[in-house]
Amino acid sequence: MYHRFLAILVAIATVWGTITPATAATMTxxxxxxxxxxxxxATLANSPPVTSAATYTADPNLPQIPSFSYPAGTPLPAAIPAGLLMMMGSAKNYSPETAVRDAGGSVMALAVGNLDKLPFIGKLPLAAVLTANPQLTALAVNAVFPNWNLGNPTATIGSLASSALGSLPIPSNILANTPIANLPGITSIPFGDYPGIGLPDIPGMPSLPVLAIDLPGIPDLSLDKLVTIDxxxxxxxxxxxxxxxxxxxxxxxxxxxxxxxxxxxxxxxxxxxxxxxxxxxxxxxxxxxxxxxxxxxxxxxxxxxxxxxxxxxxxxxxxxxxxxxxxxxxxxxxxxxxxxxxxxxxxxxxxxxxxxxxxxxxxxxxxxxxxxxxxxxxxxxxxxxxxxxxxxxxxxxxxxxxMPGGLPSLPSLPSLPSIPAPSLGLPSLPSIPSVSVATLPATLLGSNTISAWSPTLNATVG
Known part of the structure; x- marks a missing residue:
């Protein structure tokens, strides 16, 4: 009887040792x-839209993320702040050229378009655009923006950015009529170099919320360019x-x-x-x-x-x-x-x-x-x-x-009587107390398509 009880305990311990089945697994x-x-x-553009509305208020401790809001059903690229993307490592190194190229678009078509093909430019103060593009500083405003009549033929982009107009975005009508080619190098500058996108706003010059949809090529990048499998x-x-x-x-x-x-x-x-x-x-x-x-x-x-x-x-x-x-x-x-x-x-x-x-x-x-x-x-x-x-x-x-307090309980086992000492004169073995633990509802402990398994019923005892 005593050996039988020990065998049952061994069977229970064997099962208990597998109670958290896990493995150093690999995918098939x-x-x-x-x-x-x-x-x-998958791309951001073809992913399902957001399922809930959101209204986010910027916090000074996270300056790269501006205030934004959107209703439920908004396409994902119009819901993700560009600043959040830029804090993810590789995304901040993309420029309009490299993002469009890696997304399978035409870099040539981008280069011959007008500035409104770079929507993020229209959401940033001119001073922020110049911060990321110092090569534009000495260019004449009239040469770069022929339709922007400022009444000052000698003004440069640098002097304009230092004026009151520097805290404002370039007007939309100017963007729509200015060839990208007039701003040499602008399509090769990484998004992460712009204040208001990858860098905090210039103090006193807040940008409008820049979203993923405003960054050419980014919404159409396949996610294997950004996601790793480790x-x-x-x-x-x-x-x-x-x-x-x-x-x-x-x-x-x-x-x-x-x-x-x-x-x-x-x-x-x-x-x-x-x-x-x-x-x-x-x-x-x-x-x-x-x-x-x-x-x-x-x-x-x-x-x-x-x-x-x-x-x-x-x-x-x-x-x-x-x-x-x-x-x-x-x-x-x-x-x-x-x-x-x-x-x-x-x-x-x-x-x-x-x-x-x-x-x-x-x-x-x-x-x-x-x-x-x-x-x-x-x-x-x-x-x-x-x-x-x-x-x-x-x-x-x-x-x-x-979870703590939620482990399945062992079934109660009856107490066994003390075993008389054999004739060799050895003292009696002490009786073994019963194990009594409450059980959880059966629905917590198994599938409804397989038979319940009990170590006390399935143990093989020699």
């Missing part, structure tokens, strides 16, 4: 190819699609559902009405009540608070949200990671649309790490269905059953 060849194809095809770290979770749910009245941990999705600011966020979700099955065993990934839910359609630091707080206050899902730290812009989410559930077909959501991040002296919510959606052309039980990307998943 199909996942890697589809992900790279998706990034090569080595997959250890301890990523591997799951498959098990069941797609729609029309559920409520999904919450308090209601006995193993809600694993959420955000850093709203972990395990509940859904309170007409809920959709995808239920997971762990890609590695054992399966059943002692595998917390079996039966873990990712809610679909939620838009949650997110982000880190002052930037995250400011963008959250502005109304910017991210979808419920799970972090994918090895894919992102400038090492900022991304977030997996499920969209477009079809319960009848048992399918979902996978989506990767990008964010911006950087480190500010004295303020530390700053990150926006994951608000830039990239649809992934990867199958995800119940019938195929498709393997999803390796990602960080923390089921509710793995």
């Amino acid at each position: 060849a199909q996942q890697d190819a589809a992900l790279r194809a998706a990034l090569a095809a 080595l997959i770290p250890s301890m990523m979770q591997l799951v498959k699609v098990d069941t797609v749910h729609t029309g559920e009245p409520k999904l919450s941990v308090a209601g006995g559902i193993n809600v694993a999705s959420g955000s850093n600011k709203e972990p395990h966020a509940p859904c309170t009405g007409n809920c959709s979700a995808v239920e997971f099955l762990s890609a590695i065993g054992p399966h059943g009540n002692f595998n917390p990934l079996d039966g873990a839910y990712s809610i679909i359609g939620q838009r949650l608070k997110g982000g880190h630091g002052l930037l995250g707080n400011m963008m959250t206050a502005a109304g910017i949200r991210e979808p419920a899902g799970f972090e994918v730290p090895y894919i992102g812009i400038n090492g900022c990671g991304s977030k997996w989410s499920a969209e477009s559930p079809n319960a009848a077909a048992g399918t979902i649309q996978q989506q990767l959501n990008l964010r911006f991040c950087y480190t500010v002296p004295f303020l530390g790490f700053q990150a926006s919510p994951y608000f830039i959606p990239i649809p992934l052309p990867l199958p995800a269905s119940e019938k195929q039980a498709n393997l999803l990307l390796p990602m960080i998943i923390t089921p509710a059953t793995m």
Whole structure:
């Protein structure tokens, strides 16, 4: 009897040791190819529009990001401040020429156009334009802007920028009638060199909000130019699609559902009405009540608070949200990671649309790490269905059953009587106390498509 009890404990310990199935995973060849194809095809211009309205008020601690606002449904390039893009490393090194070229456009067509083909110029004070283009300082205003009648034939761009007009943008009618060729070198200057874009505004000379849509070529750059795929770290979770749910009245941990999705600011966020979700099955065993990934839910359609630091707080206050899902730290812009989410559930077909959501991040002296919510959606052309039980990307998943106080409990075992001492004269072995732990609701502990598994029922004892 005593040996039998020890064997049961060994079986339980074996299962308990696999309670957080994780692996130093790699993507499948199909996942890697589809992900790279998706990034090569995705641009800011063809990404889904923003799903919520936002009104952001500039903060002096983040001077590169101006005040901006937009309604829900705004195209992504018209929602992203250029200053935020410029703080992402490689983006700030793009010039109009290189961005248009890398986006597959015609640099020649850009060069023979007028200044209104550089919309950002019309949002910056003339002094800011000259700061980034010192080669224009000595040029005569009449030669550069033949339609700008200032009544001073000897004025230079430098003297004009030093006057009261230097704090104002070049008038739109002048931009529309001035050839870009009149300003030598302007298309080769990196966007990041301009105050009001990559640099703080000149004191007392605020620029109008410059957005990604104002930077030629940037909205049409394929995201593989900005997004990197790094080595997959250890301890990523591997799951498959098990069941797609729609029309559920409520999904919450308090209601006995193993809600694993959420955000850093709203972990395990509940859904309170007409809920959709995808239920997971762990890609590695054992399966059943002692595998917390079996039966873990990712809610679909939620838009949650997110982000880190002052930037995250400011963008959250502005109304910017991210979808419920799970972090994918090895894919992102400038090492900022991304977030997996499920969209477009079809319960009848048992399918979902996978989506990767990008964010911006950087480190500010004295303020530390700053990150926006994951608000830039990239649809992934990867199958995800119940019938195929498709393997999803390796990602960080923390089921509710793995949170403090939420681990699945061991079933109660009866206490065993003390074992009489053998005839060798040895003292009696002490009795072993019973193990009594409360159990969680069954829906928290497993998939509805597999049989529950119990170590006490499946242990093989010699």
